[in-house]
Amino acid sequence: MTMRELIALAMPSADRTTDSSTVPQVHALNILRALYRDTRLGENIIPFVSEGMRAAVLGFTSPVWAVRNSSTLLFSTLITRIFGVKKGKDEHSKKNRMTGREFFTRFPALYPFLLSQLEEAAATVESDSGQVKLHPSLFLLLLVLSRLYPSPMDGSSSPLGLAPFMPFIMRCGRSAVYRTREMAARALVPFVLVTQVPSTVCSLVQELPLQPGPKIQHNHIHGTLLQVLFLLRSYQADSHRPLPAGSGIGEALHQRMWLASRQNSCVVTRGAFLDVLVCLCGPKISLLEGEHHCSS
Structure with a gap:
């Protein structure tokens, strides 16, 4: 009482x-x-x-x-x-996490609440509009979601699956606020299974513009590149193996190399694109045969 x-x-x-x-x-x-x-x-x-x-x-x-x-x-x-x-000094350590299935089984009332709140927050995100809109609870929502990760038992028909959250987290990556884009990228990583990282990264890269233009939204580009970068780093840490051949990531990046050149007037997105290339061509993750265009 x-x-x-x-x-x-x-x-x-x-x-x-x-x-x-x-x-x-x-x-x-x-x-x-x-x-x-x-x-x-x-x-x-x-x-x-x-x-x-x-x-x-x-x-x-x-x-x-x-x-x-x-x-x-x-x-x-x-x-x-x-x-x-919190265990360890790393604020983003994989310790002190639980699967979404376990979390929402213990606290079922939070599933519809967090989903509706995230949908409301994502709807307020604006990019390159000249007006910054930031939902007051957005940071709190992303902090909670970043502590979850998908369960191997989750399926497309699972009532407590994390898939419905992903579009809204990706949407938050378009925010005009740098910190929001970074938090959205970190929150997305636990929602993507290791086996789904290559296909998810390829889909994200294909959303990037093929050439510069007057309607380019650099906040959206930067948020997408951060999501790609954090997913690749997570894949590198979890799988300890190179990306599978034929994933299409190298070719998709090669088609958008203007982002790393002087054609791209935004140094923030240029730097983020170069970070992605360094991650791909590093010693632990490298482009395999059939995706030589990016490394060349």
Whole structure:
């Protein structure tokens, strides 16, 4: 009863738009944070994690700074409660992760919530429009999703599969904000099985323009190149083998070599394209026979 009352107070309301009217909400968020951090409660607190996550993500959209601050602290505590204390210095380490199947089986209410929130956030992404639109909860959503990875048991008919999230994550790569594009690229990696990396990378590369033009969207190009780069690095770390012959990646890159030349006036996308080439031609991943065009 206490948890339900606290979560109800922590949820945003249309009546709470000023500092004075949000005082109970801030206190509820802070008390929830203390309860989720208390290890003595053990598994007894797990049934309330889904609603706590909803309160944290929705609270971050509040116009009141105190609510956003308390929501951020609650979100951080919930990430630790769900995935465990961070192991190692690498913030993007593969430790402290779980499969999407396990995550959404434990917290089924979060599946439709996170998917709908990500869809809403992705719809606000603009690129090269002169106007930066950033959904308040986008960073939190990408942080949660980057902690998941697909299960070998997931199929196309799986009700808890991660595939529905992928188009929206890719869409976030078009953002005019550099940090958003980078986070979207990192969040995409866990959603792609190692066996699907070559085909996914090839599809992404084929989305890049074949030649310069007045309508080129460099934010979109950069976001796509970052997704390609992080997928290749993940493939390099996980498979320890070269890309399969005939994947078409080398030929697709060769057709878009203008991105690495002075024809490309954007140094950010030029540098990202060169990073992709270096990754492909490095000692651990190299282009195989039939894809010699890029290396030449």
